[in-house]
Amino acid sequence: MATTVREPRKDGEATRARILQAAGELFAAVGYAEASNKAVATKAEVDLASINYHFGSRSGLYLAVLDEARRRFLDISDLQRITLAQQPATEKLRALVELVVNKALQGHNNWHLRVLAAEILAPSPHGQAHLQTGAPMKLALLKGLFSEITAIPPDAPALTRCILCVTAPWAMLLIGPRATSGALHEILGMPADQVSTHLYQFALAGLEATGRQYAQGEGC
Template sequence: MASRESRKDGEATRIRILEAAGELLATLGFAETSNKAVAAKAEVDLASINYHFGSRSGLYQAVLGEARRRFLDIADLQRIIQAEQPAPDKLLALTELVVRKASRGRESWHLRVLAAEALAPSSHGQEVLHPQKALKLTLLKQLFSEITGIPADDPTLVPCILSVTAPWAMLLIGPRGGHGALRDILDMPGEVVTAQLYSFTLAGLREVGRQYQLRATAADC
């Protein structure tokens, strides 16, 4: 019983440190956030931070990992893209998820931390974010291939990923500012933002697929 209670206390302390670090990193950035400041905000001693995270870098990586999980984890992509439903429905579900998480989390530290890392990548952050990039790209190419009819390994799909995910990234970065168009967009009903993003994305992908088929037909003539 004592051991179980100790584990509960340890996990509670870890979460408290993680939340305190997230808030400070979102506000001040990695360079200006010290373990001492985190310890003070979390009301723990420095030894607790070292015990749970090993180092300042380890704490930052843990914060980034939690932020990524809260925004759009690889499990979210796998669940949606590998589902048994038409590709346009998968795209709609993915767009809905991104808009919903961006809207709900705009005042939370996890979006601001991810935005800061996206705008000024650090070596500490890349260790956390890079390993999943390849799998995420593969999953997105799989979905776009289903919509466009273009083979998933064709380079034509690479610009599609940028065109589709850029608005998602802007939704992520938008909450860093107090005012402006991005803030106004996030104040709109989620279903309105989702519908417009989805319509533009689906139409764009279908047009890329149509042009691809025209080029393929011309090449065969």
């Protein structure tokens, strides 16, 4: 008797994507603790077994949502593509700022930024450790770029301070609270090229000033 080989369901990836989208929207709206698998299944129009099949568990689903949010936020491949490119370091900085601003302005109503913000402000049991898995490589790439601009060694404390000063506005743009008024709300309504140019000029000026101080022995 011939054995029938069952082919994978062609709609499997579509179902997984639908669950991921529904879960992301719910986690963004009510938080991880309040978004049950049943609610996700209802929103995605699937049964509970589909969630377990694709993600293994509720925590597995949440980690997959964080992965997707992080990918859309600033994926390691984005950083590698820009920081390792064969072009002047200042142009790499400009390209990185433009990428961040475009992501912030285009995605400020999307769930992925709100999920990341919620995880950072109110950490879940496993989320923080999961988000930190790619942090050392991202930090190394940024240090390499900023070192090119400032001529400060990557392991110098001054360069670490530079990273905080330069990237803090990026983080605010990407995951800051989306109120209906205030400075962030105004900035998100501005043309992307104006915001990018402003942030780039401030970042470059600060990096170059710190590099001069370091060369004169005023930094460490």
